[in-house]
Amino acid sequence: MGEMPLQMTGQKPPQEEAPSVAGVVTSGAKELVAGLQEYSYLAFQSLTNLLSGPYYVQDILDQMDGIGVGSLPIVLVCGFFIGAVMVLQTGAQFTRFGQTALTGDVVALALVRELGPTMTGILVAGRCASGIASELGSMLVTEQVDAMRAMGTDPSRKLVTPRVLGSILVVPLLTALMDFIGLIGGCVASVFTLRLDIVQFWTRAINALEFGDIMQGMTKPVIFGFILATIGCYKGLTVRGGTQGVGRATTQAVVLASVLIIVANTFLTKLALFLANKIF
Amino acid sequence: MTLPGIMADDRAPAIQFNNVHIGFEEGEILRGLSFSVMPRDTLILLGETGMGKTLSLKIAAGLLRPTAGHATVLGNNLESMEEKELLGFRREIGFVFQEGALFDSMSVADNVAYRLREEHLDEEQIESRVQEALRFVELEHTLDLLPSELSGGMRRRVSIARAVISRPSIVLYDSPTAGLDPVTSQTIITLILRFRDIYGVTSLLATQRLQDGFALANFRFDSATRRVLHDGAGGPEKQNPSITRFVVLRDGVVYFEGEPQELAETRDPYLQRFLI
Numbered sequence: 001m002g003e004m005p006l007q008m009t010g011q012k013p014p015q016e017e018a019p020s021v022a023g024v025v026t027s028g029a030k031e032l033v034a035g036l037q038e039y040s041y042l043a044f045q046s047l048t049n050l051l052s053g054p055y056y057v058q059d060i061l062d063q064m065d066g067i068g069v070g071s072l073p074i075v076l077v078c079g080f081f082i083g084a085v086m087v088l089q090t091g092a093q094f095t096r097f098g099q100t101a102l103t104g105d106v107v108a109l110a111l112v113r114e115l116g117p118t119m120t121g122i123l124v125a126g127r128c129a130s131g132i133a134s135e136l137g138s139m140l141v142t143e144q145v146d147a148m149r150a151m152g153t154d155p156s157r158k159l160v161t162p163r164v165l166g167s168i169l170v171v172p173l174l175t176a177l178m179d180f181i182g183l184i185g186g187c188v189a190s191v192f193t194l195r196l197d198i199v200q201f202w203t204r205a206i207n208a209l210e211f212g213d214i215m216q217g218m219t220k221p222v223i224f225g226f227i228l229a230t231i232g233c234y235k236g237l238t239v240r241g242g243t244q245g246v247g248r249a250t251t252q253a254v255v256l257a258s259v260l261i262i263v264a265n266t267f268l269t270k271l272a273l274f275l276a277n278k279i280f
Numbered sequence: 281m282t283l284p285g286i287m288a289d290d291r292a293p294a295i296q297f298n299n300v301h302i303g304f305e306e307g308e309i310l311r312g313l314s315f316s317v318m319p320r321d322t323l324i325l326l327g328e329t330g331m332g333k334t335l336s337l338k339i340a341a342g343l344l345r346p347t348a349g350h351a352t353v354l355g356n357n358l359e360s361m362e363e364k365e366l367l368g369f370r371r372e373i374g375f376v377f378q379e380g381a382l383f384d385s386m387s388v389a390d391n392v393a394y395r396l397r398e399e400h401l402d403e404e405q406i407e408s409r410v411q412e413a414l415r416f417v418e419l420e421h422t423l424d425l426l427p428s429e430l431s432g433g434m435r436r437r438v439s440i441a442r443a444v445i446s447r448p449s450i451v452l453y454d455s456p457t458a459g460l461d462p463v464t465s466q467t468i469i470t471l472i473l474r475f476r477d478i479y480g481v482t483s484l485l486a487t488q489r490l491q492d493g494f495a496l497a498n499f500r501f502d503s504a505t506r507r508v509l510h511d512g513a514g515g516p517e518k519q520n521p522s523i524t525r526f527v528v529l530r531d532g533v534v535y536f537e538g539e540p541q542e543l544a545e546t547r548d549p550y551l552q553r554f555l556i
Contacts, residue, residue, distance in 0.1 A: 054398075139383075147381035150341050151395045151442075152371040154363070 063166030083185030121224030136236025171225030374443030
């Protein structure tokens with residue numbers, strides 16, 4: 001059958017048309033809008049699913065374990081060295097003014113406000129958005145998602161919501177751990193390179209932080225967790241083109257989630273600063 | 281879940297397609313498909329690759345919505361149902377996917393038990409029904425294995441066990457013998473035949489292999505002797521009340537619809553290609 005001319009099977013041979021620039025731009029724009037609409041619906045539904053059952057508690061716990069415990073080593077190692085390198089870079093400048101004691105302030109503020117949430121978000125996106133996209137993408141191309149639907153299960157509730165909720169719950173915890181281990185890294189670097197006193201470093205670091213900084217640092221990862229999980233799920237559940245498509249979706253998920261986290265961070269920072277002025 | 285169609289009138293079709301259309305970016309695949317299957321009967325959807333057999337099954341299961349026309353299954357008008365209602369409806373249907381579509385990160389037992397766990401049955405009951413279903417497909421020794429550790433034929437058998445564990449009144453089989461050797465294909469068809477004749481289910485089977493359809497039409501499973509017997513192919517000696525009919529799809533419409541005998545005696549050159 002495979003070698004039979006199309007005419008014999010009753011099908012019309014495909015007619016090739018030369019693509020026009022306007023046509024390509026229009027179809028690209030349509031695809032973008034449709035994609036945005038699909039993503040928004042998936043993201044919205046992942047949260048509205050929480051308003052009614054069934055709930056897949058075991059799946060949520062499994063995801064928290066996979067995303068949280070699984071990402072712990074990379075977050076801790078990176079956090080330690082990010083804190084240390086900040087001290088190395090800023091310490092050299094503070095030494096010129098004889099203000100090395102300020103190192104604790106800078107490391108604490110930068111880590112808690114910006115670097116902790118953003119770096120955790122990007123690291124977890126690199127590890128988990130790709131994992132989610134490839135897992136769901138593989139399930140889709142092997143008809144496991146359809147099989148799930150055929151057995152009366154809503155894939156949005158069973159697959160998407162546990163991943164989104166798991167991510168939202170554990171990324172802030174990972175961020176808190178990164179902040180802490182980053183400060184330890186900064187402390188170690190301060191003691192060995194700037195000869196700072198440990199107590200002085202910690203006292204300055206803790207005193208530099210205000211409630212608004214902690215709020216800012218703990219709110220951002222909630223959004224980042226949401227972004228990385230929804231992007232991973234969206235890319236996984238919209239795979240086209242078999243196993244090659246799964247590979248493409250995996251890469252796109254990491255890139256898109258990382259970029260969105262950085263972009264969202266800018267707006268969240270502006271919002272947090274505005275709210276800090278108004279409220280705190 | 282009420283099933284008004286089947287309960288109100290046993291002679292109403294279990295599955296009815298009326299001028300069903302479906303298409304994608306590449307073009308329209310089904311262009312006005314109409315057929316019906318009576319309760320307990322078997323319909324063989326025969327057609328070459330890309331003729332819309334799988335799409336028809338997915339429409340019958342409510343996994344896809346037709347772009348035009350009506351699909352009515354167990355008295356439910358599928359195109360007017362919300363996804364939430366469809367989830368409940370699908371629990372009344374068994375679907376055997378072409379490649380099995382087993383959950384590859386779950387053991388065989390968990391795959392088969394999936395539907396029962398969704399219905400929150402107690403574990404003791406689940407365990408006994410899983411063992412019963414796997415015994416039915418003669419794979420009770422594979423409980424703890426992963427799908428990747430099974431052969432292609434075994435995966436299909438597990439898929440059948442998973443589809444039938446909740447005793448659905450309709451089972452949809454998507455090319456259940458595709459890519460299997462003749463002996464394994466025969467085993468799969470025998471299982472389908474046994475399930476049909478023991479539980480009296482309505483079957484819709486998509487296939488490219490004509491012999492699958494003839495086997496279902498010409499044989500029956502005798503519960504008393506537990507043997508597969510020849511059933512007289514629609515002649516006066518036929519004992520099985522289940523009727524097997526064929527629908528041949530071509531270009532998204534029904535090209536042929538009829539009894540196995542009519543198909544076997546056809547002189548139509550297109551249909552004869554299936555007979556070779």
